[in-house]
Each structure stands twice: as structure tokens, then as C-alpha cells.
Amino acid sequence: MRYELYYWPSIQGRGEFIRLALEDAGAEYVDVARRPRGVQAMMRLMASRALKTPPFAPPFLRAGELVIAQTALILHWLAPRLGLAPKSEAGRLWLHQQQLTISDWLVEVHDTHHPIGSGLYYEDQKSESLRRAADFRENRLRKFMDYFERLDRGRNITYVELSLFQMIEGLRYAFPQTMAALEPEYPGLIDLHERVAARPRLALYLRSKRRIAFNQQGIFRAYPELDA
Amino acid sequence: MRYELYYWPSIQGRGEFIRLALEDAGAEYVDVARRPRGVQAMMRLMASRALKTPPFAPPFLRAGELVIAQTALILHWLAPRLGLAPKSEAGRLWLHQQQLTISDWLVEVHDTHHPIGSGLYYEDQKSESLRRAADFRENRLRKFMDYFERLDRGRNITYVELSLFQMIEGLRYAFPQTMAALEPEYPGLIDLHERVAARPRLALYLRSKRRIAFNQQGIFRAYPELDA
Numbered sequence: 145m146r147y148e149l150y151y152w153p154s155i156q157g158r159g160e161f162i163r164l165a166l167e168d169a170g171a172e173y174v175d176v177a178r179r180p181r182g183v184q185a186m187m188r189l190m191a192s193r194a195l196k197t198p199p200f201a202p203p204f205l206r207a208g209e210l211v212i213a214q215t216a217l218i219l220h221w222l223a224p225r226l227g228l229a230p231k232s233e234a235g236r237l238w239l240h241q242q243q244l245t246i247s248d249w250l251v252e253v254h255d256t257h258h259p260i261g262s263g264l265y266y267e268d269q270k271s272e273s274l275r276r277a278a279d280f281r282e283n284r285l286r287k288f289m290d291y292f293e294r295l296d297r298g299r300n301i302t303y304v305e306l307s308l309f310q311m312i313e314g315l316r317y318a319f320p321q322t323m324a325a326l327e328p329e330y331p332g333l334i335d336l337h338e339r340v341a342a343r344p345r346l347a348l349y350l351r352s353k354r355r356i357a358f359n360q361q362g363i364f365r366a367y368p369e370l371d372a
Numbered sequence: 373m374r375y376e377l378y379y380w381p382s383i384q385g386r387g388e389f390i391r392l393a394l395e396d397a398g399a400e401y402v403d404v405a406r407r408p409r410g411v412q413a414m415m416r417l418m419a420s421r422a423l424k425t426p427p428f429a430p431p432f433l434r435a436g437e438l439v440i441a442q443t444a445l446i447l448h449w450l451a452p453r454l455g456l457a458p459k460s461e462a463g464r465l466w467l468h469q470q471q472l473t474i475s476d477w478l479v480e481v482h483d484t485h486h487p488i489g490s491g492l493y494y495e496d497q498k499s500e501s502l503r504r505a506a507d508f509r510e511n512r513l514r515k516f517m518d519y520f521e522r523l524d525r526g527r528n529i530t531y532v533e534l535s536l537f538q539m540i541e542g543l544r545y546a547f548p549q550t551m552a553a554l555e556p557e558y559p560g561l562i563d564l565h566e567r568v569a570a571r572p573r574l575a576l577y578l579r580s581k582r583r584i585a586f587n588q589q590g591i592f593r594a595y596p597e598l599d600a
Contacts, residue, residue, distance in 0.1 A: 196466075197465075197466045197469060198519075198522075198523070199469075200473045200476075200516075200519050210462070210465075212465060212469060213469050213473075214468075214469050214472040214473065216472065217465065217468055217469055217472055221465060234438070237425075237438075237440060237445065237449060238424075238425045240442075240445055241425060241427075241440060241441050241442050241445055244442040244444065244445055245428040245441075245442065248428070248479075251476075251479060255483070255487075259483075259487045259488060259500065259504065260487060260500065260503045260504050260507055261503075261504065261507035261511065261512075262512075263507070263511055264507070269503075272487065272488065272500045272503070275488045275489075275497075275500070276487065276488050276489065279488055279489035279491070279492070283489065283491055284489075284490075288428075291426075291428050294426075295426070
């Protein structure tokens with residue numbers, strides 16, 4: 145199966161959680177919007193009245209006849225086919241539950257620099273961002289990290305572990321001082337991050353041009369004033 | 373099957389989307405935290421190290437051996453068992469995709485009165501709320517309503533339609549002036565709201581004491597200054 149991923153071409157964003165799964169599995173896929181005229185193709189498909197299951201927003205995935213949106217749902221469907229999730233219902237439900245909690249966490253990261261409106265510039269909501277980011281650093285971040293640290297996940301790597309790698313990676317970019325202070329308390333998550341980064345196909349991907357660098361348009365942004 | 377729902381006892385909140393499905397189906401369930409010492413039972417279960425699939429937060433559902441969290445996932449699992457979703461994979465995926473978009477919408481409603489921190493009082497983030505709510509009313513609300521209005525959903529009622537009923541109901545409570553102005557543009561959603569409200573078991577539920585009234589602790593709150 146040749147998968148088509150549709151996502152904004154200049155940021156890691158939500159699409160990166162799906163890219164990591166596809167890359168780790170060595171799956172055949174096209175990152176459609178990164179091709180010439182790809183964004184137009186994505187916008188055309190999203191607006192198409194012929195589509196029976198239209199996405200509200202990118203990312204979405206096309207696999208044959210199926211068009212499916214929402215990051216966590218895409219992974220729920222895709223990962224068993226990539227060998228990155230068990231095929232049993234109970235196992236899949238539990239991974240999906242964790243991934244949905246990661247989605248909630250990611251919204252809170254995004255809102256540290258966009259607490260007022262996603263259509264406004266950061267500069268136009270900077271004072272509100274300072275307050276929201278402080279609350280995130282002091283209260284919310286630890287709550288999520290405590291939760292995922294406490295889970296007993298064994299040595300197995302699924303798409304949830306790939307996503308937790310991405311969270312740690314992004315949080316280090318966005319909140320380097322905060323993370324440096326917190327990390328000693330989270331040996332399980334840090335060990336997990338290292339094990340994922342060392343996976344052969346993923347290590348190659350992370351050094352490739354296919355991996356978009358973190359930048360100031362994505363979900364994880366490095367504004368020093370929002371860090372510790 | 374006798375289901376156990378765990379959710380905060382004094383608000384509709386996220387738990388209400390699950391209550392609506394259980395009530396519409398006439399399912400046998402216990403709203404655990406609304407019983408004497410129920411909140412303690414909920415907190416104890418959440419913190420239990422014996423639980424293999426611990427929730428990050430309520431709501432969660434217990435069904436025999438299964439403990440499952442995240443509103444949209446609970447509905448995804450539960451609804452086919454209640455006759456409120458098809459059993460085919462494609463049909464279930466499409467409903468789940470829509471429900472996850474409703475979850476995103478609901479977060480944005482919540483953040484109109486809590487743009488800075490969920491642990492702070494509204495009064496301590498009121499000026500930020502005024503800005504966030506204006507952005508929600510002027511940009512975001514219409515984007516979600518346009519999306520759901522445009523979907524061709526036929527006459528069939530699934531858990532997604534019950535959830536859309538609850539969104540309209542809540543938005544009318546929180547933003548009465550805004551909704552009064554918008555509703556004529558959304559005949560499909562308004563018709564859907566009426567059809568759901570008229571379902572016999574649901575109509576009985578909505579008039580019963582089991583239906584918690586909207587109030588100023590829930591996700592939908594009536595602060596006139598945040599309305600038009």
C-alpha cells in the first residue's frame with residue numbers, strides 16, 4: 145500500500161507524528177503537500193464535495209479509497225498495518241487512549257504561544273502567552289510527564305513511544321531550561337527518547353532532509369521569554 | 373452489560389456526551405461519582421496502581437474488565453454496543469473522526485473562559501477571556517458550524533448527532549445572542565437539534581433530575597460579557 149499524507153509542508157506540526165510512524169516502519173508514502181503544487185492539491189481535496197469523509201483540517205491520510213483525518217485516529221488505523229501496534233482490540237484501545245492524551249498535551253503546548261487566537265500573530269498575544277506559558281511550565285507540563293512516566297510500558301516500541309519521543313524532542317526545543325531542570329525526574333521518558341532516536345530507520349530519517357527542522361511557525365517554538 | 377461511568381458529579385462537562393448515549397439507548401449504567409462517596413471512589417480508582425490502563429482524567433468508563441478513558445474513544449467503543457453506530461469499520465472511523473473534531477471544538481469553548489489556566493478562576497483571566505471569546509465568536513465558531521452543517525448526514529441518528537445536539541444546547545446557553553444571530557444560517561444543525569431533543573428516551577432524560585443543569589462550573593458558561 146502506498147500512503148498519501150497531506151499536511152502543511154513547512155512545519156513538523158501534527159503531521160510529524162504520522163511521518164515518524166511511516167518512516168520508522170519504512171512504509172512507502174508520499175508527503176503530498178511537499179511536492180510541487182502540493183498545497184493546492186491538498187486544499188482542493190479538502191474542499192471537494194465528492195469526498196464522503198472530509199477532514200476539518202490537515203493532517204489527513206489517503207490509503208486507497210479511504211480518506212481519514214485526525215492525527216490520533218490516523219495512527220490508530222495505520223499503526224497495526226505498519227507493525228507499530230498490536231492487532232488485539234484491547235491493546236489498540238489502550239494505545240489510542242494514550243495518543244489522545246498526547247493530543248491534549250500538544251494543544252496545550254500550542255496554546256502557550258497562541259492563547260487568544262490561532263489566526264493572530266504571536267506578537268499580538270504575547271502578554272497573554274507569558275501568563276499561559278508560566279501556567280503550562282508550572283502546572284500542566286509536570287502533570288502530563290508524571291502520567292506518562294508512571295505508565296509501565298516495557299521495552300516494546302509502538303507509535304505511542306514514537307509520539308512521546310517527539311514530545312520530548314519538541315519540548316526541549318521550546319522549553320530548554322525548563323526541560324533541563326525537569327528531566328532528571330523522568331528517567332523512563334528520557335530512556336525511551338534515546339531508544340527511539342537510536343532505531344536505525346528513524347535515526348536515518350532524523351538526519352535526512354525529509355525531517356523538517358523545528359522552526360517558529362510550528363507547534364513547538366523557541367521563544368526564550370516563554371521558557372523558565 | 374451494566375456500565376459504570378466516572379465523571380465529576382456537579383457538571384455536564386465531557387461526561388454528558390457519554391450520558392446522552394447511554395440514556396438514549398436506555399442502557400443500564402451507574403453514574404458512580406454521583407453516589408454517596410462516589411468522588412472518592414473515582415479518585416481512588418484513577419490513582420490505583422493496579423489499573424493497567426489508567427485514565428489521565430475523567431470521564432472514564434468501566435465495562436467488566438475494561439477501563440477506558442477519553443470521551444471520543446469511550447463513545448467509539450460504546451456506541452456500536454448501544455445501537456448508536458454502525459458496526460462496519462469504515463462507518464465507525466468516520467463517526468470517530470467527527471467526534472474528535474467535536475472534542476477539539478469543545479476545548480475551544482472551554483478556553484473562551486479559561487484561556488490562561490484551567491486551575492485559575494475565571495475572574496483571574498477575565499481580560500484574556502474577553503479577547504479569546506471574541507476570536508471564538510468571530511472566527512472559530514462559524515468554522516466548526518460550517519463544517520458540520522455541510523456534512524450530509526441523512527436522517528440517521530448516531531452518537532455524533534447526540535453530541536451535536538449537546539453542542540448546540542451548550543452554545544445557546546453560553547452565547548445566546550451570538551447563536552440567535554447565527555442559527556438562521558444553519559438549518560441542518562437546528563433541525564438535527566430538534567430531532568434529537570424529540571427522541572422519546574432522551575426527552576424524558578432531559579426533563580429528569582439525572583440531567584444536571586448548565587451552570588457556571590461546567591464547560592459551557594453563561595458570562596454575558598463573553599457573548600456578542
